[in-house]
Amino acid sequence: MAAAPLILVVGPSGAGKDTLMDEARRRLADEPRIAFARRVVTREARPEAEDHDCLSPDQFDRAEAAGGFVLSWRAHGLAYGIPASVQELRRLGQAVVANVSRAVVDEARARLRPVGVVVVTAPPTVLAERLAARGRESADDVLLRLQRAAVPPPEGADVRVVVNDGSVSEGVEAFLAALRDLARG
Incomplete structure (x- = not known):
């Protein structure tokens, strides 16, 4: 049996990836063919930030080497990882959804087939408003994140684009449709 797809969720900061993933995870809790990876980040957990597992930089380096x-x-002075588990x-037939950097898409496509990509995006004005509202970054950091948003997203037959500029409900419906499409392989 071939492995189920790894579905990579990418997009600029402020596009709403975490919001869409949290709601999709809740709505798909009873759908056994789609699972969500829990990222490991070298940042302390904070209630206003994404839910993730934390490691110190040294612990992360050791886990990565092993x-x-x-x-x-x-990225952004932090280390991020998707557990090998x-x-x-x-292998058991579950498509796995993971929030990753655009920088690892080509590596994943080369090593971890089959791979699908969901690009979550929003217009620059929406991104700027959302980044300012969350209050995690300085004005300079917000500007840097907005400049990175201009980098072209991945392209290809394995890519689905979700423009998340309306209501949360609209964004979630589009996101779920993209996940289900890619989970079919």
């Missing part, structure tokens, strides 16, 4: 992550990357879920 093969503990199927994908890992650095997701591979077992895929």
Whole structure:
């Protein structure tokens, strides 16, 4: 049996990836063919930020060196990883959804087939409003994140785009449709 798809969720900061993923996770709780990876980040858990597992930078480096992550990357002064344990879920037939950096999409496509990509995006004005409202970054950091948003997203037959500029409900419905489409392989 071939592995189920790894579905990579990418998009600029402020596009609403965490909001869409949280609601999709809740709505798909009884759908056994789709699972959600829990990221590991070298940032303390905070109620206003994404829910993730925390490691110190040294712990992360050791886990990475020991093969503990199927994908890992650095961004914004932090290290991020998707646990290698997701591979077992895929072998058991569950598509796994993971919030990742655009920088690892090509690596995942080369090593972890089949892979699907959901690009969550919003217009620059919406991104700027959302980044300012969450209050996690300085004005300079917000500007840097907005500049990164201009980087072209991944393209290809394995990509679905969700423009998240309306209500949360509209965004979730579009996101769920993209996940279900890609989960079919």
